[in-house]
Amino acid sequence: MKRAPANTASNWRRHVVTGACVLAGLVLVVRAFDLQVARRDFLQGQGDVRHVRTVPVPAHRGMLVDRNGEPLAISTPVWSVWADPAPLMEARDRWGALATALDMPVQALAERISARADSEFVWLRRHMRPDRAEAVSELDVPGVGRRREYERYYPTGEVSGHVLGFTDIDDRGQEGLELAYDDWLSGRSGRKRVVQDRLGHVIEDLELLRPAEHGRDLRVSLDRRLQYLAYRELKSAVSRTGAKAGSLAMLDVHTGEVLAMVNQPAFNPNPSGNRSSQSVRNRAVTDVFEPGSTMKALTIAAALETGRFEPDTRIQTAPGTLRVGGHSISDYRDLGELDVSGVIRMSSNVGATRIAMSLEPETLWRTYARFGIAEDTGSGFPGEARGRMMPARNWGSVEQATMSFGYGLSVTPLQLTRAYAAIAADGMLPPVHFRAVPGRDAVADERRRVLSTETARELQGMLQSVVDAGTGQRASISGYRVAGKTGTVHKVSANGYARDRYRALFAGFAPASDPRLAAVVVLDEPQGENYYGGQVAAPVFGRVMAGALRLLDIHPDAGDGRMLARRGEDS
Numbered sequence: 001m002k003r004a005p006a007n008t009a010s011n012w013r014r015h016v017v018t019g020a021c022v023l024a025g026l027v028l029v030v031r032a033f034d035l036q037v038a039r040r041d042f043l044q045g046q047g048d049v050r051h052v053r054t055v056p057v058p059a060h061r062g063m064l065v066d067r068n069g070e071p072l073a074i075s076t077p078v079w080s081v082w083a084d085p086a087p088l089m090e091a092r093d094r095w096g097a098l099a100t101a102l103d104m105p106v107q108a109l110a111e112r113i114s115a116r117a118d119s120e121f122v123w124l125r126r127h128m129r130p131d132r133a134e135a136v137s138e139l140d141v142p143g144v145g146r147r148r149e150y151e152r153y154y155p156t157g158e159v160s161g162h163v164l165g166f167t168d169i170d171d172r173g174q175e176g177l178e179l180a181y182d183d184w185l186s187g188r189s190g191r192k193r194v195v196q197d198r199l200g201h202v203i204e205d206l207e208l209l210r211p212a213e214h215g216r217d218l219r220v221s222l223d224r225r226l227q228y229l230a231y232r233e234l235k236s237a238v239s240r241t242g243a244k245a246g247s248l249a250m251l252d253v254h255t256g257e258v259l260a261m262v263n264q265p266a267f268n269p270n271p272s273g274n275r276s277s278q279s280v281r282n283r284a285v286t287d288v289f290e291p292g293s294t295m296k297a298l299t300i301a302a303a304l305e306t307g308r309f310e311p312d313t314r315i316q317t318a319p320g321t322l323r324v325g326g327h328s329i330s331d332y333r334d335l336g337e338l339d340v341s342g343v344i345r346m347s348s349n350v351g352a353t354r355i356a357m358s359l360e361p362e363t364l365w366r367t368y369a370r371f372g373i374a375e376d377t378g379s380g381f382p383g384e385a386r387g388r389m390m391p392a393r394n395w396g397s398v399e400q401a402t403m404s405f406g407y408g409l410s411v412t413p414l415q416l417t418r419a420y421a422a423i424a425a426d427g428m429l430p431p432v433h434f435r436a437v438p439g440r441d442a443v444a445d446e447r448r449r450v451l452s453t454e455t456a457r458e459l460q461g462m463l464q465s466v467v468d469a470g471t472g473q474r475a476s477i478s479g480y481r482v483a484g485k486t487g488t489v490h491k492v493s494a495n496g497y498a499r500d501r502y503r504a505l506f507a508g509f510a511p512a513s514d515p516r517l518a519a520v521v522v523l524d525e526p527q528g529e530n531y532y533g534g535q536v537a538a539p540v541f542g543r544v545m546a547g548a549l550r551l552l553d554i555h556p557d558a559g560d561g562r563m564l565a566r567r568g569e570d571s
Contacts, residue, residue, distance in 0.1 A: 052206065055194055059187030060150045061171050062215030064164060064178075066224040067257070067436045073164055073178065075150040075171065079133030081124045085117045087143030094141045098124075101136045126169050127151045127271070151271065152178075156224065158266040159231045162282040163222060163258070163434070165382075166269040175280055176269075177220060177434055179382045187215040219436040221257035226250065229547045230260040234521070237540045238264040242527030243504075247284040247413045248544065250519040253421040253509060254440045256430030256447075258379070259517070259548070261285075261414075286383045288410035289522065292487035293347045293533070294507045295368075295406035297423065297459060300344055302367035303355045304455045311341045311458050317350040325398040329353050344462045345470035347486060349405045356404030357397070364400065365392035370429070370450040371419040373411060377432040387411045406487060417520040420507045423459050424483070424515035427451030464512045475506055475538040477546040479556035483515070484508020484541065486533035491525065501525055506537035510545050511557040517548055 064073035081102065099106040102125045109124070116122035124144070128136075133146050152167045154160065165176020173182035190212035195204040230248050238246045243264075250260040267279035281287070303309040320334035335348050343351030356364060369375065374389040389409040390399065402408045411419075414432065422429040431446040451459070463483035466472040471486040487505035490497040504526050509518040521537040521544075530536055 052193060052195055054191055054209065055147070057190030057192055057208075057210075057212040058148055058150060059189045059212040059214050061152065061167070061187055062185040063217040064185070065217060065219050066222045066227075067219060067259075068223065069219070070224045071155055072160055072220065072222070072224065073152060073154050076153045077130075078127045078149055078151045079130055079146045080126045080149050081128060081133060081136050081144065081146050083113065083122050083124050083145070084120050084143040085113050085122055086120070088113055088141065089117065091142045094139065097139055098136070098141050098144065101132070101139060102128075103132075152269075154269045156227065157270060158268040159262070160222065160224075160227055161267045161269040162263050162280070162284070163220075163227075163261050164269060165280075166275070175382065176282065177218075177381075180380050180434070181218055184218055185215045188213040221252075221259060221434050221436045222261070223259050223551075225551050226260040226548050227262065229551070230544050231262045231266070233540050233544045233547075234262050234264055235266070237521075237523060237536065241523060241530070241536050243523040243536075244525040245283060246524060247287070247522045248519065248540070249284045249413045249417040250517060250544070250548065251417050251421045251430070251432070253424040253515050253518045254428075254430060255437050255443050256418065256421065256432045257437060258414075258432065258434050260519075260544075282381070282383070284413040285379070285381045286385050286412070288385050288387050288412055289503055290407050290409065290489050290492075291411050291416055291507075292406040292489035292503070292505060293349075293352075294416060294420075294485045294487040294505050294520075295409075296344055296347065296352045296404070297463060297485050297507075298368055298371055298373075298419065299352050299356050299364065299404045300340060300462065301371075301423070301451055301455060301459055302359060302364050303340070304458060305367065305451065306359065306363065308358070309340055309355065311462060312339045314339055315343055315348075315351045315354055317343075317348050317354070320350065322350045322353055324353065324357070324401040325396060327398055327401075329401060341462045341465055344485065345465045347466075347471045352404040353401045356400055361392040361395045361400055364403065365389070365395075367450075368403075368409070370448075371422060372415055372429060373409065373419070375415070377414055377418055379414065379432040379434055381434060384414075385412050387415055406489065413520045413522050416505075416507055417518055420484075420509055420520065421518035422450050423456055423463070424509035424518050425456075426453045427456035460512060460515070463508065467508070471532075471534040472506065472508070472538050474534060475508060475542040475545075477510065477542055477549070479558050480510055480546070480549060481512035481558045482508060482510045482542070482545065483512040484538070486538060488531065488533045502531045504531055504533040504535070504537040506533050506541045508541060508545075510549060511554065513557040516552070516554055517545065519545060 060075040065071055096106055099109045163176055165178040166174055167178050168174050173179035191209040193206040234246050234248045246264040248262050261284050263283045265279055267274050314337055316337050317335045321328055321330045329349050331348050331350050335346050338351055374387045376386050387410045399408050427449055428447045429450045431443055437443055460483055466485055467475050467482045472484050475482055475484055485507055489503040491501040504523045507520045509515045521540045523537050526536045
């Protein structure tokens with residue numbers, strides 16, 4: 001009798017547990033009925049319009065700015081339209097309106113959708129203006145959505161196109177500095193899980209899987225003010241002379257920074273601009289040419305370094321012609337007896353040849369090589385050419401003679417500018433930089449000596465005489481001392497050197513008493529009677545250098561305030 005209460009309690013607990021289980025089962029049955037029967041249509045509809053997706057988080061590309069922080073390349077937000085082909089295939093009646101909003105033929109839209117019918121994603125139109133993309137969204141076409149991306153914009157347009165280059169539609173560098181520094185500039189898109197409606201609109205952010213890493217900004221060596229100046233003057237000169245093409249490069253003589261670099265014809269790197277394979281080539285870096293009489297400065301440098309020649313050493317050039325290896329070398333007239341300085345000043349081919357032939361071939365070759373001839377400048381610019389120069393062991397008398405006045409070897413405008421920068425910097429060859437550097441000290445270890453200080457300064461004086469009283473007088477700048485060398489080169493044709501096709505050059509630096517800037521101007525095939533370097537290239541140098549000196553607030557160094565130059569000629 002005493003155990004009866006225990007049994008009663010046990011039975012009660014069993015009934016409670018059993019009742020709870022039955023109740024839970026009934027709840028599950030009711031819930032299942034509600035989900036599968038009563039609310040089936042509603043829930044299926046919600047599933048049709050809401051999807052969990054993993055989508056990219058766009059990262060913008062870093063800016064390119066000039067040395068003063070002015071923008072040269074920026075990434076602007078745009079919208080791109082995409083589609084899920086499956087629901088879009090069910091809405092064929094909406095394709096006409098969609099194609100109109102996308103500004104594309106209906107047939108092209110149909111082909112794009114059909115080609116990716118088995119996928120869940122296809123781009124319909126990339127990089128649309130926000131208002132155009134919004135118009136597409138307002139159509140409310142099933143399976144069509146939009147996504148934010150970035151597009152590259154270049155404020156200076158064709159003024160800096162050859163140096164900056166451009167990116168493709170996915171914001172990857174394709175040419176110029178955009179390609180050279182692509183890893184630095186490129187961002188890394190992030191990823192996140194979101195709930196989207198059938199139009200691709202994000203209803204809810206669920207989880208950030210990876211944050212976006214934006215690209216890093218890059219300060220380049222260009223000065224936007226000098227770039228505009230150089231572009232304007234070169235374009236004007238090409239138009240005025242009827243030249244086929246032209247190039248101009250300007251360097252800081254101590255750091256090797258490229259302060260300005262322009263070419264003609266130019267191209268606009270913006271998406272709507274002209275981008276033919278010929279127009280995008282940066283001729284100042286990729287094209288090689290025979291430097292002509294601008295090489296005489298390097299020939300004279302080699303002679304002075306031997307100690308056998310001084311600036312006043314006499315050289316006989318009469319009667320204005322010289323036979324070497326069965327070939328005739330001539331000056332534009334009989335210049336008679338000249339000193340070494342006069343050979344430079346009057347641009348005597350005969351004088352340069354006599355000096356060169358008195359030296360060992362290896363001596364000349366080593367000097368040219370030290371100046372960076374046929375050598376990569378180390379700029380890192382994509383497609384940079386090295387130029388060409390035969391080894392000294394392969395030189396004959398003709399090669400030794402013609403190289404002394406710039407035939408039989410080739411350089412780029414950038415290489416030639418660098419060589420003249422070395423003369424201007426008292427014999428120190430600077431590295432070439434397209435990226436801004438903090439100052440001379442930052443590149444001190446990269447510079448190398450190619451001439452003694454004494455020889456470099458003697459050569460500076462000789463090159464100043466070219467502008468003061470020689471073939472380069474049209475490069476003169478009022479208030480400043482200018483040094484440089486003219487060059488006029490017959491171009492190579494299928495049958496040898498053409499008699500009526502020329503390349504006109506001027507290479508120099510300023511202010512001559514304390515050089516800061518070096519520049520080279522090249523005009524390819526100027527037309528008409530005026531085609532000498534002293535006639536057509538020297539004035540361009542003078543105008544660009546005059547503007548640059550004033551923009552950079554470099555004080556005049558000429559006390560006589562002489563005016564722009566008189567007429568000069570070049571060989």
